[in-house]
Amino acid sequence: MSEAAPVRRRFNPDTTIEDLKAYMAPFVDRLGYKFNTDEEFVDEVLTSELELLESTGDVFCPCRVRTGDPKEDAKIVCPCIPFFRDQFAGLNKCWCGLFILNEVEDGTELLGVIDEPTGPVDVPVFKVADLPDGQIRHVKVGRHDIAVARVADEFFALSNVCRHAFAPLAEGFMDGYQVMCPWHGWRYDVRDGTTDHPGSDVKTYPVSVVDGEIRVRVTIR
Ligand code: SF4
Ligand code: FES
Structure with missing residues (x-):
């Protein structure tokens, strides 16, 4: 696969996990989400995103594969919630589980759950x-x-x-x-x-x- 150009650059190379948290928390709160309550897991995912920032120029989802098409890849720039609102609301979390719906009390139990939701869902x-x-x-x-x-x-x-x-x-x-x-x-x-x-x-x-x-x-x- 050819190396894709960065979708967009929003973060400096010296961005830290705390910087990502400070940027993402209010962004996802407006969408009805918060960081997973499993802090160790959150730090693991964000560490992977910082590695992707260093190699690609932006923070991408560590659990998705970039296609090389900037328009497609924009859908997996983290946080990608607006692109997958219905599925995530059905799962109570984003794919990785980095973010969970605001009302979920224990996000640990959602980790690893990958069932595709079907049926009515309140988004x-x-x-x-x-x-x-x-x-x-x-x-x-x-x-x-x-x-x-x-x-x-x-x-x-x-x-x-x-x-x-x-x-x-x-x-x-x-x-x-x-x-x-x-x-x-x-x-x-x-x-x-x-x-x-x-x-x-x-x-x-x-x-x-x-x-x-x-x-x-x-x-x-
Ligand atoms: S699935 Fe979760 S971790 Fe991955 S890009 Fe979307 S919001 Fe970020
Ligand atoms: S497009 Fe003509 S009234 Fe709406």
Whole structure:
């Protein structure tokens, strides 16, 4: 395999484990994760990532193989959680187990578990504090493009794709319980995905809030 160019450089060559922890902890907290409670394991993984930093110029996952394609390899730059939200939420951890869902008390018992999750899974998408009332935001969850809206302190999730000409609804305008498409103004009710245009309703997703995190239920097949 040919040696790939670094995906991007975010860390100096003299980066330490503590530097990585200080960078990663707030980053993954916004995604609903924390470092594994097994500190010895965390230090082992981060030591491997520092070795990869020295050889490649960035911190990659030690348990994944780089392809040489920078776009593909960007998906295994650590923390890679945004690329695999649905699987990780189903596993309660990232592949390696470096990160675990915030509510998991003992991360040691998750180490080595590699079952591919299937079925419905509640995926953390945003902190409640990161979605102000009356706003709508896009999130990619596995193969799903989802718009998450907050109205009167309730949360709703619907397909982000307008059925008219596929505009991103999360770039539209909220008007009460309706989102207005940014391109030609079709309106959708964020509560049930309905629109006045026949046969053009969009899919909605169940939403829950756990410990200040908004979760959207998707099905992994
Ligand atoms: S699987 Fe875990 S350790 Fe590997 S890149 Fe993703 S977040 Fe980092
Ligand atoms: S693409 Fe949404 S109204 Fe045209």
